[in-house]
Amino acid sequence: MKSFALLTTVSLISLSTLATVRPLMALESRQPAETRIAQGNNQDAIGYFNRGIDYIQQEKYDLALAEFTKAIEINPQYAEAYNNRGFLYHEQGKPDLALSDYNQALNINPRLALAYSNRGNLYKGQGKPDLALSDFNQAININPRYALAYNNRGILYDEQGKPDLALSDYNQALNINPRYANAYNNRGFLYYGQGKPDLALFDYNQALNINPRLAEAYLNRGFLYHEEGKPDLALSDFNQAININPREAQAYANRGVLYYSRQEREKAIRDFRQAAELSRQQGNAALY
Secondary structure: OEEOOOEEEEOOEEEEOOOEEOOOOOOOOOOOHHHOOOOOOHHHHHHHHHHHHHHHHOOOHHHHHHHHHHHHHHOOOOHHHHHHHHHHHHHOOOHHHHHHHHHHHHHHOOOOHHHHHHHHHHHHHOOOHHHHHHHHHHHHHHOOOOHHHHHHHHHHHHHOOOHHHHHHHHHHHHHHOOOOHHHHHHHHHHHHHOOOHHHHHHHHHHHHHHOOOOHHHHHHHHHHHHHOOOHHHHHHHHHHHHHHOOOOHHHHHHHHHHHHHOOOHHHHHHHHHHHHHHHHHHOOHHHO
């Protein structure tokens, strides 16, 4: 997922924020016991694994982590459990533990495409684009119908200034999964950067028709509306992005700029402060 931020200067307030990229990671889904070898306590391991999935769906991430760890203790060859625990470590800001688990998953099962995609995201976040690209390519080689890996590789290509390759990957992701909201959002971002606002707006609308909870698409569409001189529509979208994700720093920053341009100084300052505080907490120096 990718989102715009306003690049602007307002009177004495200089606000220069960067676009953020949130590539997608993948969890291995619930597994029926009969799909794996029922040997020893392996069914118990699957039970812990499935409870971990349930806890993630309930947003009880610490409990999910404990369940995946129990599954691994029972079955140290459980590649999918390593992948999912790595996913949680990555989300918790523990990249070393995440990398260790992704590596272990791939040592056990070198054909686990989603572990390559997840490790690729981790490498990308660490500023290792060559390793990231290698992993995304490997995921696609294993599973040429893996829409998520195309989406994530497209983000990498876009960041590397290769829009044609990025567009090809987003298109392929959408050919595989026409209801892939994040790929529509990312393709819209690319179209906007190419000076094609009508195509961008179509894709943002499509993303939100599919997933009305996709905060980044509201943020991007709000930016587009702002640039087109439609401040009321922009404000509505920034508000919606914040309602969905109250920790989206860029939405506060963009809304603050909009408030400032409307002479609503107190609201603007409040939003700028909130954006700066969230950015500080999230380790993003661009907004504070």
